[in-house]
Amino acid sequence: MNKLFPTLIIGTMTAISVHAAENKDFNYHVDRFADIEVLRYEVPEYNRLTLNQKKMLYYLSQAAQSGRDIIWDQNGKYNLAIRQLLEKIYTKYNGDRNSKDFKAFEEYLKRVWFGNGIYHHYSNDKFVPGFSQTFLEEQIANIHDCCLPLAPGQTREQFVKEILPVIFDPAVLPKKVNQDGKQDVVATSAVNLYGDGVTQAEVEAFYAKMKDPKDTTPISYGLNAKVVKENGKLKEEKYHLTGLYGPAIAQIIYWLDKAKQVAENDAQKAYITKLIDYYITGDLRLFDEYSILWAQDTKSDIDFVNGFIESYNDPLGMTGSWESYVNFKNGKSSERTEKISSNAQWFEDHSPVDKRFKKTNVKGVSAKVITAAMLAGDAFPATAIGINLPNANWIRAAHGSKSVTLENITEAYEMASHGNGYNEEFVIDAPTSKMMDNYLYITDMLHTDLHECLGHGSGRLLPGVDPDALKENGSTIEEARADLFALYYLPDSKLIELGILDNPDAYQAEYYKYMLNGLMTQLNRIELGKDVEEAHMRNRQLIAKWILENGKKKDKGGKDVVELTKKKGKTFVRINDYPKMRELIGDLLAEIQRITSEGDYAAGNALIQKYAVKIDPKLHKEVIERFSKLDIPPYRGFINPVYTPVYDDKGEITDITISYPENYVEQMMRLSRDFSTLTPKKGKSSCSL
């Protein structure tokens, strides 16, 4: 659960000198459709890597892309068939490619690629096609049987009858992940982590029986398995070499094994070996052993994540979505995070949290700034800007964790946002806007560092508290905890003492942005009439609204700490008292940590229902209207660079070059061509019918 996603990115910034970008003419913009903008990111300093390191990075990138089909299947059981069908139509369509139907079809396909399936990556809602069902039926009729993704024994008629409602009927499988605690979240989620007919109560009972409350080093139950019902009884179908997703996992293992042979050191070799063993067997004890070895390797330059990691897509928060990040260290910027992490105990000791809930001995939080080189699975095209792993609480407590900030990704977001008009439209006055221009780049980055490196790693559960006690609210509460920890420390003089910030007021840039985003601008990501659903968005609204409400003046003549005010008919956020706002953040942090440490489901749920879910419809409408004039996409993601081996006449690799030649469609079609590990090619590859 330890990922930080970008908030909406704010306008211009002047502190350009801190940027690492190598090429000021680099073109970040790739594509724009629906509510999405696709960017590309630069990989600065790639050419400082040795040949061996480049090889390793290449093999790990291949391993990363080999798992692509896994996340598609996890996100919904019809996704792979639908992708195959849509791509076939897209390639062979010979009508007017500028017609309304085809344009709408193309946009739908682009959205499906972005969501790794037919659901929105953030809202979890099913996409609504802008083309007619008749159009699709006509296109299917033009495709020969051998090119249709028919299941074994399935006829064309059966296929069409099955797939059309999945695409067109809003009542069929409407939501990827349903978090409405009043419903059966397993039965009502379309995500393909549970088989047909499985209920929430059954799954909870199934795992409750397996868990031993006295086990102090529990495996991450359910992390790598789909739960299905067979003869009325539940069982796990595990993801491993000879189990579910075996063909994809075989490819991943093949490339990991090649990477192992060019590993930088024995520690790295050891954890790759362990990861391979885990992929072969599916044994979660081995995954824990791998995680410990991985967390302890802080020396290697090249690093990666490859596996079933984050559980946001599981309504019960257990099964990991497959993802991969490949990266190398940004030495210069890592000096900043090393200063923070080497003072982790100081931050823990001075937090406003009750002593009983603090760690007396914070274990090696290692923090670094990295350059992302490949994003894959659930981390692609939409990606996080910070990661903190491993997720298992007992491993974090006993062996520490690794926290990373993806600086070249953050940078690409910022660079692509120049002059987009956001500040002018939403920030209350020129001085606030200027402060954000000057300090937001560094305070945003620091917020990510503090959130990942200290926030998620801080605090402890009281003995005997079930880590899953907060149930469907677990992700939101955990993100709130990490955000509050970061926000609490941004104004602290410790950061100036450590030489990380040079202005004691710099934090105000981040505070203003946070309140503006949590109270107003993030609403642009939500359709009118809907509630806030996604965990990070709920967390931000929870914090911002709680501060707004609890900072209301108590006596006559005083001012609200934060207020929503009108100027020329438009709503603005005004912060009247920044130091008092920090105190409120401290109060809420103490309460959220108590809820986590005691596993107080009722209190957590009450907070979320009161502050995090509901939206003022008038304000919502206003925000969307103001955004619509700016044409700022609510969501952004990335395509990856291309790595190409160069061979000598003996067939030895002499170099791996990096280039950025593809557009969005080209990259997606290439991935489907080269990495369709779970979608067997139908008929002869030469089939052109």
Ligand code: ZN
């Ligand atoms: Zn987080």
